[in-house]
Amino acid sequence: MNRIHVTNSEPKYQSGKWSWDDKGDALHFEQHFDLEHADERYMDTNGYQFLRTLNPTEEVIFRKKFVRPHTTYDTDTVVINDVRDLVLFLMPKEFLSKKFLSLIHQPAVHRLIHSLIIYFEYFLRMVEFTLIRRDELACKMAQVQSEQTNEMKRIFSTHLRQYRMLVARNYCMIISGEGDLKKFYHTKEIVNISSKIKDRALHEQLLAVLIQIVWITMHRRAYFIIEMEMNRLFRSEHFLMNRKEYIKFTPVERSLLFGRNYKIFNYRVQCSPLIQDLKHVDHEDMPLLWIGERKYRGSDHRIAEVELEYIVPGPQLHLIDVSHGILGHPKKLYNTILSLDWPSVRYANFSEENDPYYIIRQPNLRIPNINEMHVRKLSQIFEHNFKIFRIYEECTPKMLMNWSNREQILEGYQDGISLLDIAKRFEQQLADEEGKRKISAIVADFSQVTHKMRKKKISIVPSDSDEMGGTDELLFAKEGDDYFFKS
Incomplete structure (x- = not known):
């Protein structure tokens, strides 16, 4: 059975602005997705409307379906792919073509x-x-x-x-x-x-x-x-x-x-x-x-x-x-x-x-x-x-399909089980994933990830390159680094 990542199933922040309520004589927090003015939720970039912020439902969907998986390199730090994925989620739906x-x-x-x-x-x-x-x-x-x-x-x-x-x-x-x-x-x-x-x-x-x-x-x-x-x-x-x-x-x-x-x-x-x-x-x-x-x-x-x-x-x-x-x-x-x-x-x-x-x-x-x-x-x-x-981590065909079907995924989640009801959502997830994965498959995935993240030893391998005069090649780097050298 898959492990349920609780951190990806609940909203992390509340985005909005504070205003004074004269009737209640107190401060009132008004979230961005409840604002009447669309310019406070959207921003114009070269004539296209990009989202400026996310409501709690959109945030949970983004972190559940579109965030960079934990099996990739340096998941605890911000990299270019993290910013790119966020912009792809904030961009308008007319950008969602397979070619782009x-x-x-x-x-x-x-x-x-x-x-x-x-x-x-x-x-x-x-x-x-x-x-x-x-x-x-x-x-x-x-x-x-x-x-x-x-x-x-x-x-x-x-x-x-x-x-x-x-x-x-x-x-x-x-x-x-x-x-x-x-x-x-x-x-x-x-x-x-x-x-x-x-x-x-x-x-x-x-x-x-x-x-x-x-x-x-x-x-x-x-x-x-x-x-x-x-x-x-x-x-x-x-x-x-x-x-x-x-x-x-x-x-x-x-x-x-x-x-x-x-x-x-x-x-x-x-x-x-x-x-x-x-x-x-x-x-x-x-x-x-x-x-x-x-x-x-x-x-x-x-x-x-x-x-x-x-x-x-x-x-x-x-x-x-x-x-x-x-x-x-x-x-x-x-x-x-x-x-x-x-x-x-x-x-x-x-x-x-x-x-x-x-x-x-x-x-x-x-x-x-x-x-x-x-x-x-x-x-x-x-x-x-x-x-x-x-070394470049390519996007999987499954992830490209998710980006192509972004609007359908948003509509499906919003029409289905409530993403903010944590108890009901976990019960549904346990019922759907019960008995689907075997222990051998989980162990194989774990071995693949550890082999991917493990540091490579320095090795000298004979090279067949004629350009360098048949010299040896020297590889040295962690396998997850962006660059390594080859003589």
Whole structure:
């Protein structure tokens, strides 16, 4: 008999707002799903209505049917798949096509989401730095900027452009339509006729989901900045909406944030900023295009720093003292919709000296060396000896079917047994699952999970690769890590 997970069968939090009741002369809690105004339950993202919160019934259904199972890697920490699953549950029902669901679960899209999170983590810090500097220059005691300050800003802009290059590289792997992504390509092979309407709908839906994923990962802050920059990256400024919430940057601030390669042409010949950065890659930045594909060997400290930040899995980011939003944080600090549960944070007793997840500390920009650009041009690149292979947990066909039938599952649970009546629900579950599974099947599942989570020993296996001259291969990693090396 299956073990019943009580923690997945009851609501975790109550979402709503407090108001004063004049008749009762007391505070009254009004839940979000009972509010009259729909804008407090939904939010608009590129013209699509995403849920802002969940009611208790929806929360129980989500945790029971759609949450990442406990047999996957690092179930006690927040990873990209957790945020993606939450956004898939919050997105409108017109997104629930098999083609889009299959696309969003592709490894190439997972790598694009990963690079976007790294980019926006640094971009939001740069925007904050720009706004603070704007206020400093606008006051009466403003100081004239020195040449060292301008050089530091150029270095900051170069660092931001390097993260943008990673996004551009991963995005080009998707739009090229090669390998597993060939079935999503908009042009048919023989007749070369483009399905513009279908491709546009797929692009709009993917862009809206990416905005939601990055926004939730960034602690749900600076939504309009994320939306504006995401649309600029993938569309260009010709197609940006004119919203009052968007920040207007000066030409100097634009050159700092958007980089030196960003040019505005006529909309007929305009290409996206991502492609513009790939067209003008400096010689010392060329190894960036191989990050995540092969191990970097060289003396450029900046390339090694970006590679370390990119290939280290989310649950191990605190070991290198790096913050990527909520990735790698313990799940016990967050509720179902991945918002911080402040009572749990207080019980964790974090402080400025003991804060591995940057919950108390403020993420900041590291002041670079003034001669960093000159030193990087003198760096050397050696022949690579290791290729990096990724381990990606694919979504099972059963889970894809659940996402396709999300609306039917919601209706079925709401029309059937009450999810909030715990006693009746457990009685029904015991009656349905009695005698279905045998002990041998339970033991086999347990052995499979323990074998999957067990660390692999270092082993040297003869390699048949002609490219490396028939050398041996050295595998070293925990089997659940995102990357391991192969010579």
